Amino acid sequence: MAEAERPAGKEYTTISEVSGPLMVVEGVEGAKYGEVVEVETPTGEVRRGQVLEARRDAAVVQVFEGTSGLDTTSTKVRFTGETLRIPVSTDLLGRILNGRGEPIDGGPEIVPEDELDIHGAPINPAARKYPSDFIQTGISAIDGMNTLVRGQKLPIFSGSGLPHNELAAQIARQATVPGEEEEFAVVFAAMGITHEEAAFFRREFEETGALDRAVLILNLADDPSMERIITPRIALTVAEYLAFENDMHVLVILTDMTNYCFAPGTRVITASGDVVEIDEIVERAAETAVDGGLREGSTEVTVGVTNVRTLAAWDGDLTSNDVVAVEKIEAPSRAVRVRTRSGAELVVSEDHKFLVDTEDGPRMVEASELKSGDELYSVRELRVSEKVPTYLELLLEAEDKFYVHPTEEFEEAVAERYGSLAEACREKELPYRAREAKERRYYELSEFARLATAVIESVDEATEYIDYVTAGGRKRVKFSSPRPGKEVMYVAGLIASDGSVDTERGFVMFSNTERELLSAFEEIVTEEFGVDASKTENQNGVTMLRVNSRVLARVFERLADPKTVLKMPRELVAAYLAGYVDGDGHLKDGKIVITTADRERAGDLQLLLKRLGVPSVLRERDGAYDVVVTGHDAAELAEELPLRHPKKAEAAASMSSGRRSSRFDRVSRRFGRLLREVRRKYGVRASDLGSSSTISQIESGERRATRRLALEIVERLEEVVGDVEEVRELRELAEGNYVLDEVVEVETVEYEHEYLYDVTVVPDHTLVVENGIITSNCEALREISAAREEVPGRRGYPGYMYTDLATIYERAGCIRGRKGSITQMPILTMPHDDITHPIPDLTGYITEGQIVLSRDLHRRGIYPPIDVLPSLSRLMDEGIGKGKTREDHPDLSNQLYAAYAEGRDLRDLVAVVGEEALTERDRKFLKFADEFEQRFVKQGRDENRSIEETLDLGWELLAILPERELKRVSDELIEKYHPKYRQKKEEQEE
Known part of the structure; x- marks a missing residue:
């Protein structure tokens, strides 16, 4: 949101708890739900957040930029008394904003006509006007078969790797209300997209001129995940202003309302230094889950902070993160195998994201978009919680029976504590072995450990009381120290x-x-253990x-x-x-x-x-x-x-x-571009930093700087311009805890396992896997739910998610007495094409239909790959027909649907019995299905068909079938629109 003068408010330093993106502030008076909070770190950095829960004397605050690095003792929290608001104006049309509603297009500041609370409210059902006006998208599969109506909520259900972004951009460019073109606008909000996707959307809108009547709001994959919760609300607030204050018809496109996974066996590196396979993490967490765990054959998620802490890496540093959610997902038929130069090999879902180097720095990229030559960020130096086990700990973990022969000092210490060794054994419920000679007295290792706890403070001290250890034989081992050196x-x-x-x-x-x-x-074994x-x-x-x-x-x-x-x-x-x-x-x-x-x-x-x-x-x-x-x-x-x-x-x-350099010595591509910017800004000559040709090659990307060369350049630059922010960033690029691991092969493979596995970690949402590769996870609603330790709903999402989605979707519609309207087309990428995933499933209950994209059509080169059979527009009948589209539209759509469905069924039959077994009638329906996909569904990415063109094309396809098979269209309409009769009529008129 646009920066405003900081309002006066109460300030607190009483943070009692930090969990994921949330923190609890004690002693707060009068906090309100949704109140804006400013969090000032000891370094002076100011982060923003909002009150998620207001209690009698405390407030739960959601920090948009995350809580990583916050010091609970010296961080200041300022409650502003204001809710999240965005400045609005018709000047927003033609502008590009970030996920917080701030301009990022280099244009002038927005002069607000008003400031509105982004949370808004669903339209009152009593004031809601029933949608009935046709919106033309120029796409036949939508306009002809699943018509979009002004004020409707019609989501697009897609999958990883399908062209939903291209389709969304095409709809945004082409959509219009016939006859009211000047009053039509688009608010386009993208959440969690890559920089490449953001560049695509900007290019599509700018080059086609569609930006003039649109507002673009872009939240990137490396922006705070919490931002994705407010981005759609900002978009809808802008839309409400344009629609209900300026009488415009606004189409709101939201992409993507969902989001990745590993094959079993993928090794995750934990903060304790353990290397654990991801399926083991999931199953282990499930055993202690608050909802009873993963049930057999289920794809449920378990939420709640586990005892597993993973290593996460971002910006070249390592942090320790909590696992707050795990997921066991029925596997798709296909996955992506990624191999790197270092030898790392990962099999992941197509939508799983890796941290990839670019000229702009690290960016998250989906596996399906990776290509050979891309460079993945990998950790250079692993830093874990260090621990050296004692010899006793190593032996206690074994199933063998080992016997400790203690020193006299041990029994004396025990007797001093309990009065006698026999009394100590009775209190510890251990057998007392009285021997004629003390040197023959021994204890099983576990017995010794229980007795030792009475007289020692650390395991290291226990070794001092051990004379030697045996396994029941004569071979004695005497440890010279408690732990290996x-x-x-x-x-x-x-x-x-x-x-x-x-x-x-x-x-x-x-x-x-x-x-x-x-x-x-020989020498070490004898000296350390007393054996030969x-x-x-x-x-x-x-x-x-x-x-x-x-x-x-x-x-x-x-x-x-x-x-x-x-x-x-x-x-x-x-x-x-x-x-x-x-x-x-x-x-x-x-x-x-x-x-x-x-x-x-x-x-x-x-x-x-x-x-x-x-x-x-x-x-x-x-x-x-x-x-x-x-x-x-x-x-x-x-x-x-x-x-x-x-x-x-x-x-x-x-x-x-x-010494020579290796490929792992390269620094980020960002170094060259930033170096050029710094030199230009501060007027530094290339010759001041070294060889002019070398500096020029590095800046142009022709040559990659090694870590050592980059550091030399930075040190010379520091001498010239001093310790400025840009030079500090260059030093981080030269010294950062990362290497770039080149992708050598990316291939789509048939998935061989029953499940894929996923974990959600906070606060960084990244994992270090295999040999140090940095990769992603995370969905924001699950993260908040886990941090609040709420009872989980389906697959780890909070139980209130239905309500949360409804507060977004129900802001679409028409209001009685208002000229404007809001139509919504949210785009949902279904993980692994699973339409039962909670977000698309609940979306289907709230919205008025769905457009479903087909992976099979996409593989066969059909764009847009809209499968009209599972697709549905529940309000279609209200927006089509005479006076709206054309009188034949309802019957024509029904006939096309029925004929295509029969053709699809016959296609399955042919796979079993062969086409020669079909009747002539069946062959015509089979041909119709093929032609319907190739001519009606398929169209150019820039092809904008009018509704008349779409309907006429439908009649041309029906001409493939015998006229007697057109049972869903009246004879009157057939005689008026069927190509055979229309041609005769045209000939007669001529």
């Missing part, structure tokens, strides 16, 4: 790469030919070291797993990777290559490398998988890894002198 993690890397763990037989083995590695393994390794040599001269210990088998089963290592601090990750490279990696030609036989293990290694800020490429060869690091990244990795293999350590040392 760098030495042990190096051994874990050796075992993971060139060793094995057998938990059934209870041993750990490492085999190699390099003496330094063998010695390191047996040594054998095979016929190939490979030495095998084996430690027979069921205890260490369980310890290294976990420590050798990259998923465990992912949560550890950086130095332990580096130690593990050093062991892995020493065992089964090689350094050559400026590359570091780690090889594994397992695809999932290769992906885990890529994530481990990203814990160090190192991107890599996964390549498959001869049944093995290479994880390859090149260029500057390889040199920096070589410096950080504490390698012990003599030749590999030597190669690592020499690698630093020959």
Whole structure:
């Protein structure tokens, strides 16, 4: 909305809770529902919001820009006493606004004639005038078969990848009320669209001149999702002003009133460092869902903050987000497989969005619109909640029985606490084992843990009371420290790469030919655990070291797993990777290559490398998988890894002198364009920043700047112009926590699974998946519902969603005594073509019909792909016929519908029995169905048919059928409009 002078209001700093996009402010007096709130952060940034719920002494505030980064102790909240209002004027015609109603077209400020509350109100049924006037869209499938009537609510049900945007733009350009063209206007509101879609709509309206009688309101995909809730209300407020204050007939087009999903097995990276498959997250959340979870065969959504926190990335930084909704959706027949240069592979629904680099910066793009060469944003350095498990924790997770032999100090401490060891065992309900010799006394691991809680404050202290641990045999393991350190993690890397763990037989083995590695393994195992390794040599001269210990088998089963290592601090990750490279990696030609036989293990290694800020490429060869690091990244990795293999350590040392760039060194395309803008604004010469030709190539996009070159340019620029906002943005682009992962293949595939899975996370609405790819989720109404911890309705949407939609749709119509009218055409993209999705389903109850787009027609090249059979206009009969369109319109439409339906049925029959089995009559109906689609439904994207042209075309198609089959049209109309009789009449007149 347009900025106005900040009104005086009460200010509070009593934020008690932040949840998703909402915050609770305590001690508030007199707050009103819908009241505008200004939120001032400690940095001086001002965000806007509105009161969603007013209690006796508190207010729930919805923050449009999100609550990320708000400090509850020092953030100020100012209640303005005003509701959300928009300045309105007839000068809005021809203008382009953002989702908040602010001009973004570079034109002058709007001089308001009034300011109106955006929430408005549905038209009073007592004042509502029944719609009865025809609106011509110029599209035969609508005008002829599903006629739009002035004041009607007629939605378009579409699917991902279908041309609903093109259809919406065409309707907006062509629609008119015959005879009242000068009083007709269009308000076009688009929610959650990409920049490419926004550019398309602007171009369509500007180049055709349609903008002169239209208002465009554009909310982009990377604008705050909360904005999408107010955007349609702003559009309708503008429409109401034009219609009921200026006597105009206004067509309101709203796209898109809905919105993505992953195949099972897609790996999501959580804030705790766990890598969890998305279907596991959904099913886990469902088990504890407030609505009883996902029922068998259901597509219900579970809402409520789960104990899963995912990593989200936006603007190059990582944040931790709550999962507030999960969804298990019956899968479509098709999905999109996306492969990237790094080796990431994702199968997603066609409407799922990825963060793609452009000259304007990161933009969300649907999978169906991706193409080879696009660059996806991926995280450079994974930052998670770090944790190093204790050895006791690792053993407690195993099913084996382990026995702790405590020190004398332990029993003395327990006796001091309880009076005696026997008394302590009785209180803890544990067996008391009295032995002749204390050194023979032992406890099962779980028993020891229960006793230890009485005398220790941390798990680390428990290790001090352990003499040794056994698995029931003689092999004793004595831990030198509570948790693994760098030495042990190096051994874990050796075992993971060139060793094995057998938990059934209870041993750990490492085999190699390099003496330094063998010695390191022996020394560390003995020093850290007090055990020795047996040594054998095979016929190939490979030495095998084996430690027979069921205890260490369980310890290294976990420590050798990259998923465990992912949560550890950086130095332990580096130690593990050093062991892995020493065992089964090689350094050559400026590359570091780690090889594994397992695809999932290769992906885990890529994530481990990203814990160090190192991107890599996964390549498959001869049944093995290479994880390859090149260029500057390889040199920096070589410096950080504490390698012990003599030749590999030597190669690592020499690698630093020959650094080269890799594709992952590129910065965003935005850098070049912004650099040019900064130079022009501040009058900086290219030669002041380096080679003039290099700067010119970067600015034109001919050359991509590497991170290092970009940083050098920024540092020189800072010397010239100082620390200004634009230069800070350039520095963020040069140093940001991202890499650009090029798309190498996009293909539509037959979907092989029963379900797709989705999660909604707040506040950022993005997920980090697979090897660091940044992707999207989220629908705003579900987000608010989850944040308020409301009892969920269908598929996680709030129970009041029917009412919420009705307050939008019921603002359309005609009012008695007013000349103007509002007609609505909301466009809904049905996730996975599911017409039972809550938003299209409830929309169908509220509105007066629907236009349904067909994926089958679209695949066969028919535009617009309107399927007239499931489509319906409930008010059509009121707006057609004599004096409105033409007298033959009702009967003609019925006959066309019946003939096309029969032809479609016969098409299905032909697929079974073949066309030769049909009668001559049947063949004519079959031909009619084909011709109806090719000539009546199909038309040019710029073709504007009059209603007369549409009806005449319908009669031409009916001429394909025997006249006796035209049973729904009167003989009088046949003689008047059938081509056979019209031709005779014209010949007679001539």
